[in-house]
Structures are given as C-alpha cells and as structure tokens.
C-alpha cells in the first residue's frame with residue numbers, strides 16, 4: 448500500500464492538536480460562540496432572557512464563564528457582571544433573573560469568556576441584541592407586497608432577492624466585483640402600492656457584503672425617483688426600515704458603501720399597511736392549518752395527513768404572516784382545531800415580526816392548538832424570544848438509520864400519548880429546541896431535551912417530533928390522530 452505523505456504544517460497541527468487533547472494541559476482556551484440565542488442583532492422580546500452560547504474548549508480542569516452585559520461597545524455603561532459554571536453538554540446558558548430584568552427598549556452588548564481552574568482566561572466573544580417586549584404583542588398590520596420583477600446594476604442571480612420560497616434564506620444576489628460605485632436594485636411591484644416597511648437581509652454568518660451606506664427611492668414610472676429613506680452607518684446584516692406610507696410602483700435600493708468586495712443581499716421584502724383577505728371556510732368541520740415556512744407552506748404534507756387520518760375533517764391553510772386574531776374572529780365559521788406547521792429556516796434570518804399574528808392566536812384563540820416542530824417552538828416564542836435555542840447541531844432522524852432514532856419518553860399521563868410504547872420513536876427534522884418553558888406549560892415528553900409540551904388547561908400542545916411524517920418507525924402518529932378526533936368530537940353537539 449502506498450503511504451500518503453502529509454505536508455509538514457498539517458502534520459505539526461495534527462500532532463499539537465492530538466497532544467493537546469491527550470494531555471489537556473497545553474490546549475489554549477478558545478472563545479465561546481455567541482450564535483445559539485440570542486444571535487447577533489436579534490430582537491429579544493423579554494426582559495429576563497436566557498442567554499445561551501456554545502462552550503469554549505481548552506484550558507485545564509473545569510471551565511467557568513465570565514459574562515458581561517452593557518449598553519455600550521466599551522462595556523462601560525450600566526455594566527452587569529455574572530459568572531456561570533459550564534454545562535458539559537456543549538451549550539451553557541445564563542438566565543437573567545426576573546428580579547433583575549434588563550431595561551426594555553434598549554440595545555445590549557454582551558461578551559463571554561472562559562476561565563479555567565488555574566485562572567487562565569480565554570478571549571472574549573462579543574455580540575449584541577436588543578430588548579423590545581412591545582415588538583411581538585400584536586399582528587403587524589402589514590401584508591407582503593411581492594414584486595413582479597427585479598433588476599440589478601450588475602452581478603448574477605437577482606431573483607434570489609425576491610425568492611421567498613428559499614426557505615433557508617441562504618441564496619443571495621451579489622454585485623459583480625469590482626462593481627460600480629453605486630450598486631443598485633430595482634423592484635417592480637406591478638402596480639402602485641403603499642409601502643410602510645422594508646426588510647433587508649444579508650448574510651448573518653459572515654460580515655461580507657453587508658450594506659453600510661444605502662438609500663431607498665420610489666418612483667411612479669421608473670424614471671423620476673424620490674428618496675424615501677437613507678442609512679449612512681449600517682453595521683448589521685438585517686434592517687427593518689419603517690417609512691411613512693409612500694405610494695409607488697417602482698422601488699430602488701442604491702448601495703454606496705458595503706463590507707467585503709461587493710454588496711451581497713439575501714432578501715428584500717416590502718410591506719403594505721392593512722390586513723390580508725379572510726378565507727371562506729368549508730361547510731363541514733375543518734382544521735385551520737398555519738403554514739410556518741417562509742413562503743407560507745407547511746414543510747410537511749400536513750393538510751393531506753389530516754384528511755387521511757380523519758376524513759371527516761376539511762382543512763384551510765393560511766400562511767403564518769397572514770394569521771392573526773383579527774383573521775380568526777372574521778372567519779364565518781370557526782375551525783375545530785388549529786395546527787401550526789414546521790419550517791426549516793434559522794430564526795435569526797427571519798423577519799420574526801411576521802409571526803406576531805400567530806402569537807396572538809396562540810395566546811387567545813379558544814380552540815385546541817397543536818404545534819409541530821417550528822409550530823411547537825412558536826408556543827414558547829409567543830411568550831418571549833430565547834425560550835427556544837439552536838442546539839448547535841441538527842437532529843434529522845427522518846433520514847437516519849434505525850440505531851440513530853432518539854428514544855422519547857412520556858413523563859406525564861396524557862390522553863394524547865396514551866398507549867404509546869415507552870420509550871417511543873418518532874421522526875425529527877430540526878436544529879432548534881425549547882429549553883425554557885413558558886409559565887403555565889409542562890413537559891409531556893422528552894429525549895435528551897424537550898420533545899412535547901402542553902399548556903393552559905390542555906388547549907395548547909406542542910411536539911418537537913413530527914407525528915404526521917409517514918415512516919415505518921413513527922410510533923407517534925396517534926398523537927396527531929387523537930388530537931384531531933378529540934377536537935372534532937368536542938366540537939360536535941351530543
């Protein structure tokens with residue numbers, strides 16, 4: 448057999464790495480990673496959030512974390528200091544106490560570093576978030592104004608800017624290098640629309656291509672332009688720009704400064720004030736299905752499974768960004784139950800304000816609600832961002848070999864889970880999980896993390912696993928079947 452030579456640098460790195468792992472002593476302490484929740488610049492909707500981060504590595508013995516929060520970059524204004532022992536499971540979390548809450552309506556900088564048993568420090572990891580508890584209370588009162596076409600100054604794939612079916616929001620338009628002085632994007636809305644909010648998303652994973660100085664202009668004809676809003680010192684990957692309702696068919700973004708070699712934008716989304724149309728319900732009993740995918744779809748074939756499991760039930764599917772209590776109230780006939788679907792985006796890349804109407808429904812709709820995967824996570828998000836967090840890895844058992852299925856255990860006697868094997872297996876497709884239950888909720892099932900919850904007198908149920916996915920090892924299909932049957936029989940007069 449021919450031996451393969453490793454280049455000397457690779458070999459050295461490998462040997463140092465190995466001796467570091469074996470002796471433990473020589474490993475330098477790494478910075479923790481503040482990408483779990485809250486991620487950079489997200490809006491946290493509670494004053495006592497849980498700050499989760501990925502552990503550091505290296506050092507000697509057990510690590511503890513120093514965590515500092517402040518109102519300014521220099522960590523001088525209003526600084527709060529905490530120490531936290533490491534959670535050996537990979538992600539550590541500081542729960543800010545309800546007794547010492549963070550100031551609302553403010554931006555917070557936070558930094559974390561690990562210290563080992565010998566007192567050696569690792570480097571700080573720095574990030575920031577804002578706290579705004581008012582921001583998720585009510586339906587956004589906006590509808591999406593979807594462009595019919597897009598033009599750009601240069602570069603390929605401008606369609607990515609308005610491709611709302613790109614669930615991971617991962618594709619982007621990048622202007623061509625070296626690029627014109629002023630890269631621009633033009634959106635044609637097809638007709639005159641009043642716009643009051645603009646959402647812009649760049650790459651959250653790197654600081655490359657972020658727009659720094661830019662302005663939006665509007666035009667009735669694509670010829671005469673008027674400036675609507677201007678940003679001169681952007682230093683983030685996402686912008687929510689509120690403007691005083693301007694009515695125009697053409698919308699133009701001019702970017703005059705950016706990070707990296709050329710501006711790159713993943714998505715542009717414009718909103719008009721107002722409410723979406725109310726669907727007309729079918730004549731018989733039906734389930735309202737809320738599609739949580741970014742394009743309003745349900746991720747799995749949820750409606751089809753409802754019809755298969757309980758043929759007496761019809762379904763009406765509404766995109767999450769159109770759902771609200773106003774829509775529910777306006778339905779000529781009420782659903783017997785509501786299902787909240789999965790999705791496959793990272794929440795830090797989503798315009799989370801679009802979920803506010805779904806949160807209203809979770810808080811107030813007087814019918815049984817079952818949230819599946821993202822829908823289950825929404826039950827917790829509805830009472831504050833940071834209750835759900837990225838696990839740092841994905842559990843995708845729907846595609847793995849039988850020995851990789853998680854065993855899920857039921858913790859309490861619950862009518863929906865009656866008769867399930869203990870433990871049971873069920874398909875999973877997710878990278879986030881609920882860690883911090885809202886008040887009034889309890890855990891119904893768990894694996895190494897929360898797998899099912901119920902809340903508020905049995906009206907709300909959530910499952911992290913997918914009872915609706917048809918695979919041979921899904922032992923939890925009955926959870927959905929029972930939920931639907933119970934809802935149907937409760938709705939019918941005896």
Ligand SMILES: NC(=O)CC[C@H](N)C(=O)O
Pocket residue numbers: 746788789790791792793819820821822876877878879880
């Ligand atoms: N399948 C899902 O609904 C996943 C929800 C969420 N996007 C996660 O990764 O956890």
